[in-house]
Amino acid sequence: MLIVAALAILALILLGLGGPLHGRVPRAAVWVYGGGAVACAALLALGLAALAAGGGPVIATLPVGLPWLRAHFRIDALSAFFLVVVNLGGLTASLYGIGYGAHERQPGRVLAFFTPFLAGMNMVLLADDAFAFLLSWEFMSLSSWLLVVSNHRQADNLYAGYVYLVMASMGTFALLLGFGLLAGSEGGYAFETIRAQAPGAGLAALVLVLTLLGAGSKAGVVPLHAWLPLAHPAAPSHVSALMSGVMTKVAVYGFVRIAFDLLGEPDWWWGLVVLLLGGLTSVMGVLYALMQHDLKRLLAYHTVENIGIIYIGLGLALAFQAQGFPGIAALGLAAGLLHVLNHSLFKSLLFFGSGAVLAATGERDMEKLGGLIHRMPVTALMFLVGCAAISALPPLNGFVSEWMTFQAILLSPQLSDWTLRFAVPAVGAVLALSAALAATCFVKAFGIVFLGRPRSGQASGAAEADRWQIGSMAALAALCIVVGVVPGLFVDMLGPVAELLVGDRLTPQMGLPWLTLVPVAEARSSYNGLLLLLFITVSTVIPALVIHRFATRAMRRGAIWDCGTPSADPATQYTAGSFAQPIRRVFGTTVFHAREHVDMPLPGEVRAARFHVDLKDLAWDLFYAPVARGVAAAADRMNHLQFLTIRRYLTLVFAALVLLLGVLAVWH
Amino acid sequence: MALIVELVMQGVQMALVLALAPLLTGVVRLIKARLMGRRGPSPLQPYRDLLRLTRKEAVLAENASWLFRTAPYLVFAGMWVAAALIPTFATGLIFSWAGDLIAIVALLGSARFFLALAGMDVGTSFGGIGSSREMMIASLAEPAMLMIVFTLSLVAGSTQLSTVAEFMQGPDVGLRVSLALALVGLVIVALAENARIPVDNPATHLELTMVHEAMVLEYSGRHLAMIEAAAALKLLLYVSLIACVFAPWGVASAAEGPAAYAAGALAYAAKLLGGGVLLAVFETSIAKMRVFRVPEFLGVALMLGLLGLVLLFVTRSL
Numbered sequence: 001m002l003i004v005a006a007l008a009i010l011a012l013i014l015l016g017l018g019g020p021l022h023g024r025v026p027r028a029a030v031w032v033y034g035g036g037a038v039a040c041a042a043l044l045a046l047g048l049a050a051l052a053a054g055g056g057p058v059i060a061t062l063p064v065g066l067p068w069l070r071a072h073f074r075i076d077a078l079s080a081f082f083l084v085v086v087n088l089g090g091l092t093a094s095l096y097g098i099g100y101g102a103h104e105r106q107p108g109r110v111l112a113f114f115t116p117f118l119a120g121m122n123m124v125l126l127a128d129d130a131f132a133f134l135l136s137w138e139f140m141s142l143s144s145w146l147l148v149v150s151n152h153r154q155a156d157n158l159y160a161g162y163v164y165l166v167m168a169s170m171g172t173f174a175l176l177l178g179f180g181l182l183a184g185s186e187g188g189y190a191f192e193t194i195r196a197q198a199p200g201a202g203l204a205a206l207v208l209v210l211t212l213l214g215a216g217s218k219a220g221v222v223p224l225h226a227w228l229p230l231a232h233p234a235a236p237s238h239v240s241a242l243m244s245g246v247m248t249k250v251a252v253y254g255f256v257r258i259a260f261d262l263l264g265e266p267d268w269w270w271g272l273v274v275l276l277l278g279g280l281t282s283v284m285g286v287l288y289a290l291m292q293h294d295l296k297r298l299l300a301y302h303t304v305e306n307i308g309i310i311y312i313g314l315g316l317a318l319a320f321q322a323q324g325f326p327g328i329a330a331l332g333l334a335a336g337l338l339h340v341l342n343h344s345l346f347k348s349l350l351f352f353g354s355g356a357v358l359a360a361t362g363e364r365d366m367e368k369l370g371g372l373i374h375r376m377p378v379t380a381l382m383f384l385v386g387c388a389a390i391s392a393l394p395p396l397n398g399f400v401s402e403w404m405t406f407q408a409i410l411l412s413p414q415l416s417d418w419t420l421r422f423a424v425p426a427v428g429a430v431l432a433l434s435a436a437l438a439a440t441c442f443v444k445a446f447g448i449v450f451l452g453r454p455r456s457g458q459a460s461g462a463a464e465a466d467r468w469q470i471g472s473m474a475a476l477a478a479l480c481i482v483v484g485v486v487p488g489l490f491v492d493m494l495g496p497v498a499e500l501l502v503g504d505r506l507t508p509q510m511g512l513p514w515l516t517l518v519p520v521a522e523a524r525s526s527y528n529g530l531l532l533l534l535f536i537t538v539s540t541v542i543p544a545l546v547i548h549r550f551a552t553r554a555m556r557r558g559a560i561w562d563c564g565t566p567s568a569d570p571a572t573q574y575t576a577g578s579f580a581q582p583i584r585r586v587f588g589t590t591v592f593h594a595r596e597h598v599d600m601p602l603p604g605e606v607r608a609a610r611f612h613v614d615l616k617d618l619a620w621d622l623f624y625a626p627v628a629r630g631v632a633a634a635a636d637r638m639n640h641l642q643f644l645t646i647r648r649y650l651t652l653v654f655a656a657l658v659l660l661l662g663v664l665a666v667w668h
Numbered sequence: 669m670a671l672i673v674e675l676v677m678q679g680v681q682m683a684l685v686l687a688l689a690p691l692l693t694g695v696v697r698l699i700k701a702r703l704m705g706r707r708g709p710s711p712l713q714p715y716r717d718l719l720r721l722t723r724k725e726a727v728l729a730e731n732a733s734w735l736f737r738t739a740p741y742l743v744f745a746g747m748w749v750a751a752a753l754i755p756t757f758a759t760g761l762i763f764s765w766a767g768d769l770i771a772i773v774a775l776l777g778s779a780r781f782f783l784a785l786a787g788m789d790v791g792t793s794f795g796g797i798g799s800s801r802e803m804m805i806a807s808l809a810e811p812a813m814l815m816i817v818f819t820l821s822l823v824a825g826s827t828q829l830s831t832v833a834e835f836m837q838g839p840d841v842g843l844r845v846s847l848a849l850a851l852v853g854l855v856i857v858a859l860a861e862n863a864r865i866p867v868d869n870p871a872t873h874l875e876l877t878m879v880h881e882a883m884v885l886e887y888s889g890r891h892l893a894m895i896e897a898a899a900a901l902k903l904l905l906y907v908s909l910i911a912c913v914f915a916p917w918g919v920a921s922a923a924e925g926p927a928a929y930a931a932g933a934l935a936y937a938a939k940l941l942g943g944g945v946l947l948a949v950f951e952t953s954i955a956k957m958r959v960f961r962v963p964e965f966l967g968v969a970l971m972l973g974l975l976g977l978v979l980l981f982v983t984r985s986l
Contacts, residue, residue: 371791374731393774393778393781394771394775399771406814421982422982425978429814429970429974432810432811436811439803439806439807439810440804440807442781443803447784447796447799451788451791452796453731516765522765523826524825525768526766528765528766532749532767539682540741557727557729558728558729560730560790561729561792562794562885567793570791572792572793573796578800579796581800582801585963586804586960
């Protein structure tokens with residue numbers, strides 16, 4: 001089994017060589033993307049087969065890497081599930097790339113690193129020792145960084161790449177420290193060894209914090225998210241889809257692997273910390289997303305929100321696990337992991353849609369789009385499905401995972417810890433708030449971009465996306481519906497994962513009548529997406545038929561009414577900024593530090609009035625700026641060390657040596 | 669046989685809510701008019717309006733898309749399904765387990781999502797202002813509603829509305845502070861969601877004050893009829909929800925036979941009438957508030973819901 005995986009990953013790395021061949025070999029891009037799709041399909045099949053087989057671990061050791069360690073690889077239920085998520089995204093992104101790549105200015109720069117990036121993500125999932133894990137992690141970070149800066153002539157992209165590189169290094173560094181602590185002085189870097197020796201409470205706490213820093217910064221947990229809305233949109237759209245929809249999931253995998261698997265039994269406060277972080281992340285993510293008028297940046301901020309929802313599920317699982325309720329922990333875990341799958345589906349779909357819009361119009365700025373539903377009807381329909389799914393509307397998939405999270409929250413009065421009892425309802429309120437705000441955000445995204453009248457020449461001259469783009473979007477939209485309608489199938493898929501991580505699983509769902517989802521007990525709660533879909537379809541079609549048959553089907557096109565005052569100027573429409581204005585008024589001063597500047601000409605002046613809003617991401621002010629100032633101040637202080645005499649340097653070297661020896665002497 | 673009876677009962681429920689919804693709207697309008705010293709139209713007027721609208725030719729703006737034409741049916745369907753999931757005269761209907769309270773709230777969210785999109789479809793400033801404000805109100809009302817749902821579910825130990833309603837009929841309820849807080853919160857949410865005074869005015873066409881009406885300004889003919897019917901269903905839905913949770917007297921249980929069903933139906937009609945009267949009296953006795961006061965009003969509902977919930981969490985094992 002691992003041989004197939006190894007061959008597929010090797011193929012992905014080698015396909016990167018197709019980049020330099022671009023322009024020399026005809027249709028190199030099609031070969032590279034096609035090859036990537038085939039390799040991803042193989043890995044996807046592998047993951048599904050491993051899950052179907054119950055997720056019994058398959059282990060292999062390769063004689064590469066560190067001589068005393070060698071490289072360990074393993075597929076268990078957790079990595080198999082994430083293999084499915086990653087390669088589903090990889091497969092559709094590769095197919096999408098065949099069409100989208102044609103719009104690329106320098107395709108070679110993307111081709112060379114696209115498939116290695118996919119390989120890196122897969123390797124993280126398979127790694128079974130700290131060395132292989134970190135190597136793959138860094139490989140994934142660097143290949144994605146190269147993709148972020150592939151369009152390097154734009155200054156914004158270079159800045160995004162710089163911030164990303166700094167944050168990725170910080171994250172890997174934190175993970176490196178964490179694994180170092182886990183391995184102990186013996187240097188047992190294999191996960192098997194780490195699992196066998198349970199760390200002490202203090203050490204485990206330290207490792208958890210480092211994991212939250214390392215994996216959390218990659219996933220975009222607030223306040224470590226600030227790089228994400230810069231870097232994800234900077235990459236080409238199919239890469240944005242991979243980074244937002246898939247790479248953040250690999251980061252979640254890293255967190256789950258360490259927190260649930262390697263660290264052993266959780267402490268009571270772990271769940272609390274993860275829950276609070278998740279709640280903060282979800283609401284801040286969606287509020288910032290609402291304020292964006294760059295379509296891809298809006299989607300990137302929305303990834304932050306969804307990561308928050310996933311972390312809420314995981315935090316509940318940790319809390320219940322620590323207090324000895326493995327059954328409910330399995331529910332929280334299943335909710336979080338199902339949201340991992342769901343988010344990868346609809347976020348990839350939405351980024352593909354934004355890529356189609358970008359390719360057709362050359363615009364990411366929502367204020368210059370509009371009316372695309374007429375020019376790109378199929379893309380609009382697919383994007384609408386994605387919007388409805390991410391807004392957690394039944395009967396689509398986003399609702400199922402949020403519903404399961406709510407069910408887990410409703411079981412939490414059983415927790416005996418008082419802090420958790422106050423925190424869980426508050427987090428529930430925050431989750432409800434962010435779900436409602438998400439719907440607002442996507443009414444804005446779809447309404448401004450696809451509805452209304454075109455706000456620029458590019459928007460009015462757009463053409464429909466090609467069949468590769470549409471095909472991959474349609475596949476994802478169909479999956480969004482399938483997961484929403486038959487959630488039991490996917491919840492059952494998570495059974496072995498929960499068994500592995502929390503030692504219990506939800507009851508099998510697929511045998512229940514009407515494919516109903518019953519996580520705990522029928523008297524308590526049940527949800528049936530299939531019936532709801534059926535009901536909605538029937539009660540949409542019947543009234544429509546009745547009215548058309550028995551009343552009238554007459555219809556006439558006329559001028560826009562608009563209360564009798566229509567204006568032909570598309571600038572009179574509501575804009576992205578004005579749509580979000582009420583929300584800005586409500587949350588503005590506290591959350592965004594919003595400042596409105598109105599420049600009103602005096603009577604008699606002929607210049608135009610100007611209105612300008614300043615918004616800030618608080619994370620920059622509160623977390624990044626102080627750190628950056630500290631580093632700069634320290635660097636200034638240290639600067640004079642570079643201008644010493646040779647005697648002083650020798651003295652410093654000697655002092656450092658004595659100090660280190662002293663530390664060593666005290667340590668032992 | 670039992671299955672057929674249950675299917676028929678579910679069908680009766682769906683037909684009942686649809687048939688009664690315009691009447692409730694008409695009754696509220698009539699009582700409001702009387703309270704204001706006008707004679708007011710017959711309570712049957714909404715039926716006549718709907719019939720007239722469906723027979724009229726629909727006029728669409730020249731750039732209206734397919735979404736604009738489908739949205740009214742989707743909105744209507746979402747509302748109808750949600751209303752059919754709420755126990756009216758009997759609990760334990762055959763499909764009541766298809767969606768619980770959270771799903772009902774989300775179904776209302778779906779309907780609102782499509783309505784707000786339809787408001788932006790033609791690209792007018794009024795459509796935009798309506799959608800934008802409607803979504804702002806909703807993004808505060810929906811979490812408040814969910815908090816209330818959580819409170820109810822924790823009290824009854826289930827998110828299934830049928831189970832909640834049966835529990836509320838039972839002797840274990842008692843007087844609880846959480847439930848009182850939830851009731852006040854639910855009334856606030858119901859006022860906001862149904863675009864009633866003091867949040868919005870269903871009768872206004874004054875440009876700067878309308879929210880819901882601005883959103884549906886471009887609609888005419890059968891499309892407008894569907895939207896009006898959906899709005900009537902929504903009002904009925906909220907009144908039924910409040911009635912079945914906080915005034916659960918007389919609701920028949922599953923398979924109690926025709927007599928109980930008839931009694932349940934009578935009780936239900938009485939509750940609807942009571943709800944309509946209370947709404948009309950409340951609406952005439954209060955002034956509409958400015959749009960940007962609405963968040964504070966809804967914030968109260970959210971805080972009440974959260975307070976009720978925290979209270980339950982804290983007192984659960986004392």
